[in-house]
Amino acid sequence: MGAxxxxxxxxxxxxxxASGPRELQRTxxxxxxxxxxxxxxxxxxxxxxxxxxxxxHAGPGIALSFVLAGFVCLxxxxxxAEFAAMVPIAGSAYSYAYATLGELAAWLIGxxxxxxxLFSGSLVAIGWSGYLNSSLADLGWxxxxxxxxxxxxxxxxxxxxxxxxxxxxxATLMVLGCAVLLMVGTKLxxxxxxxxxxxxxxxxxxxxxxxxxxxxxxxWHPFIPANTGGFGAFGWSGVVLxxxxxxxxxxxxxxxxxxxxxxxxxxxxxxxxxxxxxAICTALYIGVSLVITALIDYRELDVPDPLYKAxxxxxxxxVWLKAIVAITAIVGLISVVLTCLIGQVRIFYAMARxxxxxxxxARIHPRLATPVLGTLTTGxxxxxxxxxxxxxxxxxxxxxxxLLAFAVVCIAIPILRRMPWDFAPSFRTPWVPLVPAVxxxxxxLLMFSLPQGTWLRLAIWLGxxxxxxxxxxxxxxxxxxxxxLLADAPHGA
Numbered sequence: 501m502g503a504x505x506x507x508x509x510x511x512x513x514x515x516x517x518a519s520g521p522r523e524l525q526r527t528x529x530x531x532x533x534x535x536x537x538x539x540x541x542x543x544x545x546x547x548x549x550x551x552x553x554x555x556x557h558a559g560p561g562i563a564l565s566f567v568l569a570g571f572v573c574l575x576x577x578x579x580x581a582e583f584a585a586m587v588p589i590a591g592s593a594y595s596y597a598y599a600t601l602g603e604l605a606a607w608l609i610g611x612x613x614x615x616x617x618l619f620s621g622s623l624v625a626i627g628w629s630g631y632l633n634s635s636l637a638d639l640g641w642x643x644x645x646x647x648x649x650x651x652x653x654x655x656x657x658x659x660x661x662x663x664x665x666x667x668x669x670x671a672t673l674m675v676l677g678c679a680v681l682l683m684v685g686t687k688l689x690x691x692x693x694x695x696x697x698x699x700x701x702x703x704x705x706x707x708x709x710x711x712x713x714x715x716x717x718x719x720w721h722p723f724i725p726a727n728t729g730g731f732g733a734f735g736w737s738g739v740v741l742x743x744x745x746x747x748x749x750x751x752x753x754x755x756x757x758x759x760x761x762x763x764x765x766x767x768x769x770x771x772x773x774x775x776x777x778x779a780i781c782t783a784l785y786i787g788v789s790l791v792i793t794a795l796i797d798y799r800e801l802d803v804p805d806p807l808y809k810a811x812x813x814x815x816x817x818x819v820w821l822k823a824i825v826a827i828t829a830i831v832g833l834i835s836v837v838l839t840c841l842i843g844q845v846r847i848f849y850a851m852a853r854x855x856x857x858x859x860x861x862a863r864i865h866p867r868l869a870t871p872v873l874g875t876l877t878t879g880x881x882x883x884x885x886x887x888x889x890x891x892x893x894x895x896x897x898x899x900x901x902x903l904l905a906f907a908v909v910c911i912a913i914p915i916l917r918r919m920p921w922d923f924a925p926s927f928r929t930p931w932v933p934l935v936p937a938v939x940x941x942x943x944x945l946l947m948f949s950l951p952q953g954t955w956l957r958l959a960i961w962l963g964x965x966x967x968x969x970x971x972x973x974x975x976x977x978x979x980x981x982x983x984x985l986l987a988d989a990p991h992g993a
Contacts, residue, residue, distance in 0.1 A: 551806025
């Protein structure tokens with residue numbers, strides 16, 4: 501009955517299959533689930549981070565960064581799909597770790613997933629604010645500078661310094677609005693998301709097609725700029741570091757698994773949603789990164805709104821696209837924040853149901869059928885972060901948290917194969933243990949490509965998580981209740 505105790509697969513499946521007014525309602529099919537995945541994935545990766553990574557690390561080679569990150573996602577996705585088919589439960593990597601690695605590992609992964617969901621919603625809101633400011637400026641309207649940026653920034657040495665602003669007010673208000681929509685219900689949120697995602701995909705395809713017609717390959721030479729003297733400062737190391745940063749752009753891939761308890765026929769539909777959203781988004785990412793680096797010198801893309809910048813430099817023939825991109829970014833990034841927040845709320849829900857967080861986070865509103873307290877808490881924290889924290893810190897921190905969670909899922913697959921179960925899973929990861937091993941090594945490679953300061957911030961974050969676990973979670977874990985059965989010890993496959 502210690503920190504290494506595990507939940508049994510039968511208990512997890514019982515929780516996942518439970519129904520009633522106090523449980524999450526199954527309203528999503530494969531199309532809606534894929535739309536959620538695409539909605540949360542196509543966002544900051546294209547509209548925000550593409551320019552930053554191209555300008556600072558990879559140049560036009562950012563397209564290869566997306567290929568590398570997409571490969572890592574594919575490998576880890578094969579592992580995610582097996583877990584989702586066997587245990588279609590809210591909680592994603594947290595719940596999978598609880599069944600295979602034990603309570604403490606599960607807590608740390610759940611705590612790390614906050615980096616992935618809560619803070620990524622904040623980062624996307626910051627990018628949304630940048631596009632809003634640029635669009636309003638074109639119309640002659642200007643949000644006061646002190647209300648349009650975080651009060652802190654990173655200097656050239658990576659130190660946090662005070663900036664000449666008060667708060668990023670547009671980003672803060674947008675996050676709060678999304679939180680209110682999520683409280684109304686998953687079905688309504690899914691309908692709104694589907695409309696936004698459809699418009700967003702069409703707009704991205706328009707950018708690729710129209711941009712390609714006026715692009716010049718002269719901007720691609722050299723495709724991978726020569727290294728300027730340090731790891732990640734262009735060259736192939738810049739491509740690898742770029743992959744580590746833009747890995748955040750594949751966040752929606754994991755968000756699909758957090759909605760397993762709200763999906764009809766989850767054993768079939770969750771794997772479909774995982775792979776369909778991954779394939780669609782990877783193709784669009786590569787297309788956009790190739791086009792914008794062919795429209796403008798990559799060194800000029802270090803702005804919060806790189807697509808807007810690239811189209812502005814492309815000439816009058818594509819000026820009509822600027823308005824479409826601006827509207828799409830302003831409206832489309834809303835769907836990303838929605839799915840980021842809903843993923844975090846479901847993580848809180850799963851952890852509270854296990855007793856590791858206060859039970860109020862698992863309480864379902866009788867009329868709205870949503871976890872209201874978790875939504876309010878997530879929305880409040882994400883809004884405060886969006887208003888006060890600079891973009892640079894969030895991108896790297898989110899990526900390392902996401903990679904850590906993905907690595908744990910890959911590690912857990914061989915353990916899962918050695919556990920007893922009395923049902924036939926609808927999906928199995930091929931070539932075990934090779935595929936999980938490649939997934940773990942790929943995640944570790946991208947994690948070590950990130951700056952040292954990111955590791956320090958991760959260590960501080962995990963230290964805070966351990967303090968919360970030992971002061972509250974360990975004492976209130978439902979796994980210690982006599983009616984909850986522990987998992988059987990692993991046995992030979």
